[in-house]
Amino acid sequence: MDDTRATDVAPVADDEPREPLADRVFEVGVAAMECLSIHLGDKLGWYRELAASGPLTPADLAARTRTQERYAREWCEQQAVAGFLVADETGPDRRFRLDDEGVAVFTDAASTDFLAPLARFVTAATVQAPALLDAYRDGGGVSWDQLGDDVRAGQADMNRPWFEQVLPGELAAVPHLHEILSRPGALVADVGCGFGWSTIALARAYPQARFVGVDVDAPSVEAARVNALDAGTVNATFETSWQDAPAGPYDLAFLFECLHDMPHPVDVLTEVRASLADGGRVVVMDEAADDVYTAPGDQVQRALYGYSVLCCLPDSLSHVGSVGTGTVMRRGTLARYARQAGFAVVEDLPIEDFGFWRFTELR
Known part of the structure; x- marks a missing residue:
């Protein structure tokens, strides 16, 4: 599937009522x-x-x-x-x-309706308005570190209840993933782990597996280590680089809501693929962007573009040579990245009603 460009616009009904x-x-x-x-x-x-x-x-x-x-x-x-x-x-x-x-x-903080962190995110982006204006005028970006702790913690706190309350059950309902996670000694990577809530939730659900969370943001990794210690999680470790993580081979690798942020997603997917055991799988959870650009869009698509213009795209473009994906990563874009990284199969997983995210398996 080819990437869908903004010039491919789905038609809007002429008689659709619009607010002034x-x-x-x-x-x-x-x-x-x-x-x-x-x-x-x-x-x-x-x-x-x-x-x-x-x-x-x-x-x-x-x-x-x-x-x-x-x-x-x-x-x-x-x-x-x-x-x-x-x-x-x-x-x-x-x-x-x-x-x-x-x-x-x-x-x-345990409710999937917990949305106070969204206001932290919006406020943090508002504080960075001068830097965003400079980036939009002159190029470059506004890094995750510049956006600061309210963005870090805001994203982590909004995702945490989904990871803790919903994710283990959804993965357990996918038989081949449940089988891999249930193997004694299975090695599982959580790439872009943030504050580690996804890693910790899976480590609790599958105590016989070993989990490695990796994130390039050092404050997030430090928070993840503290969170794992507080949770008494003994089968999860956290590193700030893929090179510091165990060499593998990995039976399964997850990328939860992070691939679209990465300046070099194909390079990351290539490294992850090279670390897999025979028969290993990669699961990407990312925003459920529409396959085709539609304007006007529904509230979810508006939210995704809001995240993108204020945070995800500026953060990605703060790195040299970034591909600049942005939050709105359509199926075609992910499939292209996966093919370039050497994956032969890209398939949606049967996980629905999980916020506004989509789960895709690469192998």
């Missing part, structure tokens, strides 16, 4: 401000305190979190107007609370 553009842009501006306000509540601990203590007045919330009452009052009122908090009473003693859905979305 001015109204749409106004809504986008309001949403951006609300996103930044979520970041305030997340970083100041206000959501967590409301989840732990129940309804609070702004004065009580400020006192419990050692913040300022006037700001807490404005934020609580704004959050209730936005529909994020519930205002229980009227008057100066009005109390505000999170309902059950709000607890899951804003505070529950």
Whole structure:
């Protein structure tokens, strides 16, 4: 399958109703401000305190979190107007609370609905607006390290519940992958492991296998080592380069939501393929971009392009010679990279309803 270029545009029905553009842009501006306000509540601990203590007045919330009452009052009122908090009473003693859905979305790190980290991501990209403007004008990029800990932790925290709660069961339902992972002494690589939550989740689910997480971002690898230690995971190790990892051969290698970020994806896939045992497999989990560019797009495709213009493409282009994939890696692009790396077969795996990701097997 060939890569689909932006010039191949799927038609949009002429009679499709469209919201006036001015109204749409106004809504986008309001949403951006609300996103930044979520970041305030997340970083100041206000959501967590409301989840732990129940309804609070702004004065009580400020006192419990050692913040300022006037700001807490404005934020609580704004959050209730936005529909994020519930205002229980009227008057100066009005109390505000999170309902059950709000607890899951804003505070529950184990919930697949946990989205407070998304606001961290957006805010971190906003802080880097001057650097992004320079990159867009002059070339180069904005590296993962420049984007900082809120992007690192934001991505890790959003993916963590999917890896811990959903991933092991989905892989167990694919018989040949379950068989490989269940082999005593099987060696499994997690390339681009980030904070290590995918590695740790699989190591827990398959204690007889050995797992090696690799990521070029040193702070992420350090976080992964701490997370594995805290989890008591003894069959997983983490390295900052493929050269420092065990030589293999590997029975299975995973690349979870990272291939599109890599400046040289074919080189990485080639190295991974060379490390495989006979019959070894590679599984790529990446964003489920549409096969054909369609404009306007649905909310998922809009989100993917949002990630790409603010983070993934600038990070990739911060490296010399980058191919500049971007977040929107279509099936055809992945298939091309896989063929160039020497893989003969590229197939979708029967894993559905896993966020907005797609699982592809290479062999």
